Amino acid sequence: MRKLLIMLTPAAIILLAAPFATAQESQQPAPAAVDTAKGLPEWDKVYAVFSHPRCADCHVADDRPRWSGAHYGGTRVHGFNVQRGADGSGFGNPGLRCTTCHFSSNSKALHGPPGAENWHLAPAEMVWFGKSSAEICAQIKDPARNGGRSLQDVALHVRDDKLVAWGWAPGADREPAPGSAEETYTAIENWMAAGAPCPAAQ
Numbered sequence: 001m002r003k004l005l006i007m008l009t010p011a012a013i014i015l016l017a018a019p020f021a022t023a024q025e026s027q028q029p030a031p032a033a034v035d036t037a038k039g040l041p042e043w044d045k046v047y048a049v050f051s052h053p054r055c056a057d058c059h060v061a062d063d064r065p066r067w068s069g070a071h072y073g074g075t076r077v078h079g080f081n082v083q084r085g086a087d088g089s090g091f092g093n094p095g096l097r098c099t100t101c102h103f104s105s106n107s108k109a110l111h112g113p114p115g116a117e118n119w120h121l122a123p124a125e126m127v128w129f130g131k132s133s134a135e136i137c138a139q140i141k142d143p144a145r146n147g148g149r150s151l152q153d154v155a156l157h158v159r160d161d162k163l164v165a166w167g168w169a170p171g172a173d174r175e176p177a178p179g180s181a182e183e184t185y186t187a188i189e190n191w192m193a194a195g196a197p198c199p200a201a202q
Protein backbone atom coordinates (compact mmCIF):
# COMPACT_ATOMS: atom_id res chain seq x y z
CA MET A 1 0.00 0.00 0.00
CA ARG A 2 2.74 2.34 1.07
CA LYS A 3 4.84 1.31 -1.89
CA LEU A 4 1.93 2.01 -4.21
CA LEU A 5 1.53 5.51 -2.83
CA ILE A 6 5.20 6.23 -3.35
CA MET A 7 4.98 4.95 -6.91
CA LEU A 8 1.94 7.08 -7.58
CA THR A 9 3.46 10.23 -6.22
CA PRO A 10 5.54 11.24 -9.24
CA ALA A 11 2.56 10.68 -11.52
CA ALA A 12 0.39 12.76 -9.19
CA ILE A 13 2.99 15.52 -9.28
CA ILE A 14 3.00 15.52 -13.06
CA LEU A 15 -0.81 15.65 -13.10
CA LEU A 16 -0.83 18.49 -10.61
CA ALA A 17 1.85 20.37 -12.47
CA ALA A 18 0.16 20.04 -15.85
CA PRO A 19 -2.36 22.91 -15.48
CA PHE A 20 0.46 25.22 -14.34
CA ALA A 21 2.61 24.27 -17.29
CA THR A 22 -0.25 25.07 -19.61
CA ALA A 23 -0.89 28.41 -17.92
CA GLN A 24 2.78 29.31 -18.30
CA GLU A 25 2.82 28.38 -21.95
CA SER A 26 -0.20 30.56 -22.64
CA GLN A 27 1.79 33.54 -21.28
CA GLN A 28 4.03 33.14 -24.30
CA PRO A 29 2.61 35.17 -27.19
CA ALA A 30 0.34 32.50 -28.66
CA PRO A 31 -1.18 34.11 -31.79
CA ALA A 32 -4.78 33.99 -30.51
CA ALA A 33 -3.92 35.81 -27.26
CA VAL A 34 -2.13 38.74 -28.89
CA ASP A 35 -3.99 42.05 -29.04
CA THR A 36 -1.77 44.34 -31.10
CA ALA A 37 -4.20 47.28 -30.94
CA LYS A 38 -3.88 47.28 -27.15
CA GLY A 39 -0.31 46.03 -26.87
CA LEU A 40 1.66 48.13 -29.36
CA PRO A 41 0.85 51.53 -27.77
CA GLU A 42 2.06 50.09 -24.44
CA TRP A 43 5.24 48.81 -26.09
CA ASP A 44 5.80 52.28 -27.61
CA LYS A 45 5.95 53.72 -24.08
CA VAL A 46 8.48 51.07 -23.06
CA TYR A 47 10.56 51.66 -26.18
CA ALA A 48 10.60 55.44 -25.57
CA VAL A 49 12.27 54.70 -22.23
CA PHE A 50 14.64 51.89 -23.27
CA SER A 51 15.91 53.82 -26.31
CA HIS A 52 16.39 57.05 -24.34
CA PRO A 53 20.06 58.06 -23.89
CA ARG A 54 19.82 57.70 -20.07
CA CYS A 55 19.19 53.98 -20.62
CA ALA A 56 20.75 53.20 -24.02
CA ASP A 57 24.10 54.88 -23.25
CA CYS A 58 24.83 51.99 -20.84
CA HIS A 59 23.23 49.29 -23.05
CA VAL A 60 25.78 49.14 -25.90
CA ALA A 61 26.99 46.28 -28.07
CA ASP A 62 30.64 47.31 -28.10
CA ASP A 63 33.06 48.14 -25.29
CA ARG A 64 32.41 51.88 -24.91
CA PRO A 65 29.64 53.56 -22.93
CA ARG A 66 28.18 56.57 -24.77
CA TRP A 67 27.67 60.21 -23.97
CA SER A 68 24.61 61.29 -25.92
CA GLY A 69 21.47 63.38 -25.80
CA ALA A 70 20.79 66.91 -24.61
CA HIS A 71 23.60 68.07 -22.27
CA TYR A 72 26.31 66.18 -24.19
CA GLY A 73 26.26 68.26 -27.39
CA GLY A 74 26.34 65.31 -29.78
CA THR A 75 26.77 61.56 -29.58
CA ARG A 76 30.22 60.24 -28.82
CA VAL A 77 31.98 57.46 -27.01
CA HIS A 78 32.66 58.06 -23.31
CA GLY A 79 35.76 60.18 -22.71
CA PHE A 80 38.98 59.06 -20.97
CA ASN A 81 39.18 55.93 -23.14
CA VAL A 82 36.78 54.14 -20.81
CA GLN A 83 36.25 50.48 -21.79
CA ARG A 84 33.92 47.62 -20.80
CA GLY A 85 36.93 45.79 -19.35
CA ALA A 86 39.04 42.93 -20.65
CA ASP A 87 37.25 40.51 -18.29
CA GLY A 88 33.92 41.47 -19.93
CA SER A 89 32.47 42.42 -16.52
CA GLY A 90 31.36 45.90 -17.60
CA PHE A 91 33.21 47.43 -14.63
CA GLY A 92 36.12 48.70 -16.75
CA ASN A 93 39.76 47.75 -16.91
CA PRO A 94 41.88 47.43 -13.76
CA GLY A 95 43.24 50.89 -12.98
CA LEU A 96 40.26 52.61 -14.63
CA ARG A 97 37.18 51.03 -13.13
CA CYS A 98 33.87 52.84 -13.52
CA THR A 99 33.86 53.29 -9.75
CA THR A 100 37.12 55.27 -9.94
CA CYS A 101 34.89 58.18 -11.00
CA HIS A 102 31.26 57.03 -10.55
CA PHE A 103 30.21 56.91 -6.91
CA SER A 104 26.91 55.87 -5.35
CA SER A 105 25.29 59.26 -6.03
CA ASN A 106 25.45 62.00 -8.65
CA SER A 107 28.21 64.58 -8.62
CA LYS A 108 26.57 67.98 -8.18
CA ALA A 109 28.98 69.60 -10.64
CA LEU A 110 27.76 70.20 -14.19
CA HIS A 111 29.54 67.55 -16.33
CA GLY A 112 30.70 65.81 -13.16
CA PRO A 113 30.29 62.00 -13.11
CA PRO A 114 26.77 60.80 -12.32
CA GLY A 115 26.45 57.97 -9.82
CA ALA A 116 24.44 55.04 -8.50
CA GLU A 117 25.32 51.88 -6.57
CA ASN A 118 27.22 49.29 -8.64
CA TRP A 119 27.78 51.50 -11.72
CA HIS A 120 28.78 49.36 -14.74
CA LEU A 121 27.89 48.60 -18.36
CA ALA A 122 25.07 46.20 -19.24
CA PRO A 123 26.22 42.93 -20.90
CA ALA A 124 26.75 43.37 -24.66
CA GLU A 125 23.84 41.10 -25.61
CA MET A 126 21.42 43.52 -23.85
CA VAL A 127 22.10 46.08 -26.57
CA TRP A 128 19.69 48.98 -27.13
CA PHE A 129 21.96 51.77 -28.35
CA GLY A 130 21.23 52.37 -32.07
CA LYS A 131 18.69 49.53 -32.21
CA SER A 132 15.17 49.75 -33.66
CA SER A 133 11.98 49.25 -31.70
CA ALA A 134 11.53 45.78 -33.26
CA GLU A 135 15.10 44.79 -32.37
CA ILE A 136 14.83 45.92 -28.75
CA CYS A 137 11.44 44.20 -28.46
CA ALA A 138 12.89 40.89 -29.72
CA GLN A 139 15.89 41.19 -27.36
CA ILE A 140 13.83 41.90 -24.27
CA LYS A 141 11.68 38.80 -24.90
CA ASP A 142 14.69 36.49 -25.42
CA PRO A 143 15.90 34.88 -22.16
CA ALA A 144 19.17 33.96 -23.94
CA ARG A 145 19.89 37.71 -24.25
CA ASN A 146 18.12 39.27 -21.26
CA GLY A 147 19.87 37.53 -18.38
CA GLY A 148 17.48 34.55 -18.29
CA ARG A 149 14.52 36.72 -17.27
CA SER A 150 10.81 36.19 -17.76
CA LEU A 151 8.94 39.33 -18.87
CA GLN A 152 7.67 39.60 -15.30
CA ASP A 153 11.31 39.66 -14.11
CA VAL A 154 12.09 42.38 -16.67
CA ALA A 155 9.18 44.47 -15.35
CA LEU A 156 10.35 44.04 -11.74
CA HIS A 157 13.93 44.92 -12.69
CA VAL A 158 12.67 48.16 -14.25
CA ARG A 159 10.60 48.97 -11.15
CA ASP A 160 13.23 48.09 -8.52
CA ASP A 161 16.81 48.29 -9.87
CA LYS A 162 19.05 51.16 -8.72
CA LEU A 163 20.85 51.68 -12.05
CA VAL A 164 17.47 51.85 -13.80
CA ALA A 165 16.20 54.33 -11.19
CA TRP A 166 19.15 56.60 -12.01
CA GLY A 167 17.67 57.09 -15.51
CA TRP A 168 14.90 59.20 -13.93
CA ALA A 169 17.21 61.09 -11.56
CA PRO A 170 20.36 61.57 -13.64
CA GLY A 171 21.50 64.81 -12.01
CA ALA A 172 23.34 67.90 -13.23
CA ASP A 173 21.09 69.06 -16.08
CA ARG A 174 20.86 65.70 -17.82
CA GLU A 175 17.47 65.05 -19.40
CA PRO A 176 15.72 62.20 -17.51
CA ALA A 177 14.10 59.25 -19.30
CA PRO A 178 10.38 59.85 -20.08
CA GLY A 179 7.74 59.04 -17.44
CA SER A 180 8.75 57.14 -14.30
CA ALA A 181 9.89 53.67 -13.21
CA GLU A 182 6.38 52.90 -11.92
CA GLU A 183 4.74 54.04 -15.19
CA THR A 184 7.19 51.95 -17.24
CA TYR A 185 6.51 48.95 -15.00
CA THR A 186 2.77 49.40 -15.60
CA ALA A 187 3.31 49.75 -19.37
CA ILE A 188 5.25 46.44 -19.39
CA GLU A 189 2.48 44.75 -17.39
CA ASN A 190 -0.19 46.05 -19.83
CA TRP A 191 1.95 45.02 -22.81
CA MET A 192 2.31 41.49 -21.36
CA ALA A 193 -1.44 41.27 -20.73
CA ALA A 194 -1.99 42.06 -24.43
CA GLY A 195 0.31 39.16 -25.42
CA ALA A 196 3.54 41.22 -25.64
CA PRO A 197 3.35 42.03 -29.38
CA CYS A 198 6.42 43.43 -31.15
CA PRO A 199 6.25 45.99 -33.98
CA ALA A 200 7.09 44.78 -37.50
CA ALA A 201 10.77 45.13 -38.45
CA GLN A 202 11.35 48.27 -40.53
Ligand code: HEC
Nearest residue numbers: 054055058119120121122126140145146147163164167177
Ligand atom coordinates in the same frame (compact mmCIF):
# COMPACT_ATOMS: atom_id res chain seq x y z
C1 HEC B 1 25.07 52.61 -15.47
C2 HEC B 1 24.64 51.69 -16.50
C3 HEC B 1 23.17 51.41 -16.71
C4 HEC B 1 22.17 52.32 -16.92
C5 HEC B 1 22.27 53.82 -16.89
C6 HEC B 1 20.98 51.55 -17.20
N1 HEC B 1 21.25 50.21 -17.14
FE1 HEC B 1 19.94 48.70 -17.46
N2 HEC B 1 21.39 47.32 -17.06
C7 HEC B 1 22.66 47.63 -16.63
C8 HEC B 1 23.33 46.40 -16.22
C9 HEC B 1 24.73 46.30 -15.66
C10 HEC B 1 22.42 45.36 -16.45
C11 HEC B 1 22.61 43.87 -16.18
C12 HEC B 1 22.06 43.57 -14.81
C13 HEC B 1 21.81 42.10 -14.59
O1 HEC B 1 21.63 41.34 -15.54
O2 HEC B 1 21.72 41.74 -13.41
C14 HEC B 1 21.21 45.98 -16.96
C15 HEC B 1 20.07 45.27 -17.29
C16 HEC B 1 18.85 45.84 -17.57
C17 HEC B 1 17.63 45.10 -17.83
C18 HEC B 1 17.53 43.58 -17.84
C19 HEC B 1 17.05 42.96 -19.11
C20 HEC B 1 17.66 43.37 -20.43
O3 HEC B 1 17.43 42.66 -21.41
O4 HEC B 1 18.33 44.41 -20.59
C21 HEC B 1 16.64 46.01 -18.03
C22 HEC B 1 15.19 45.74 -18.34
C23 HEC B 1 17.24 47.33 -17.87
N3 HEC B 1 18.58 47.19 -17.60
C24 HEC B 1 16.54 48.51 -17.96
C25 HEC B 1 17.12 49.79 -17.93
C26 HEC B 1 16.37 51.02 -18.09
C27 HEC B 1 14.88 51.10 -18.35
C28 HEC B 1 17.28 52.04 -17.93
C29 HEC B 1 17.01 53.53 -17.99
C30 HEC B 1 15.87 54.08 -17.26
C31 HEC B 1 18.58 51.42 -17.68
N4 HEC B 1 18.44 50.07 -17.69
C32 HEC B 1 19.75 52.13 -17.47
C33 HEC B 1 23.25 48.88 -16.62
C34 HEC B 1 22.57 50.08 -16.83
Ligand code: HEC
Nearest residue numbers: 053057065080082083091092097098101111112113120121
Ligand atom coordinates in the same frame (compact mmCIF):
# COMPACT_ATOMS: atom_id res chain seq x y z
C1 HEC C 1 37.92 58.95 -15.50
C2 HEC C 1 36.58 59.05 -14.90
C3 HEC C 1 35.50 58.11 -15.44
C4 HEC C 1 35.54 56.74 -15.55
C5 HEC C 1 36.67 55.79 -15.23
C6 HEC C 1 34.23 56.36 -16.04
N1 HEC C 1 33.44 57.46 -16.22
FE1 HEC C 1 31.53 57.50 -16.93
N2 HEC C 1 31.47 59.52 -16.79
C7 HEC C 1 32.50 60.31 -16.31
C8 HEC C 1 32.10 61.70 -16.34
C9 HEC C 1 32.92 62.90 -15.89
C10 HEC C 1 30.77 61.73 -16.86
C11 HEC C 1 29.86 62.95 -17.11
C12 HEC C 1 30.21 63.62 -18.40
C13 HEC C 1 29.32 64.81 -18.66
O1 HEC C 1 28.29 64.98 -17.99
O2 HEC C 1 29.64 65.58 -19.58
C14 HEC C 1 30.42 60.33 -17.11
C15 HEC C 1 29.19 59.94 -17.62
C16 HEC C 1 28.83 58.62 -17.83
C17 HEC C 1 27.54 58.18 -18.27
C18 HEC C 1 26.34 59.07 -18.52
C19 HEC C 1 25.93 59.07 -19.96
C20 HEC C 1 24.50 59.51 -20.06
O3 HEC C 1 23.76 58.95 -20.82
O4 HEC C 1 24.10 60.44 -19.34
C21 HEC C 1 27.57 56.83 -18.38
C22 HEC C 1 26.45 55.90 -18.83
C23 HEC C 1 28.88 56.40 -17.97
N3 HEC C 1 29.62 57.51 -17.64
C24 HEC C 1 29.28 55.09 -17.91
C25 HEC C 1 30.52 54.67 -17.47
C26 HEC C 1 30.89 53.28 -17.34
C27 HEC C 1 29.99 52.13 -17.63
C28 HEC C 1 32.19 53.26 -16.89
C29 HEC C 1 33.07 52.05 -16.67
C30 HEC C 1 33.12 51.04 -17.73
C31 HEC C 1 32.61 54.65 -16.74
N4 HEC C 1 31.57 55.46 -17.08
C32 HEC C 1 33.86 55.05 -16.30
C33 HEC C 1 33.72 59.88 -15.86
C34 HEC C 1 34.18 58.56 -15.85
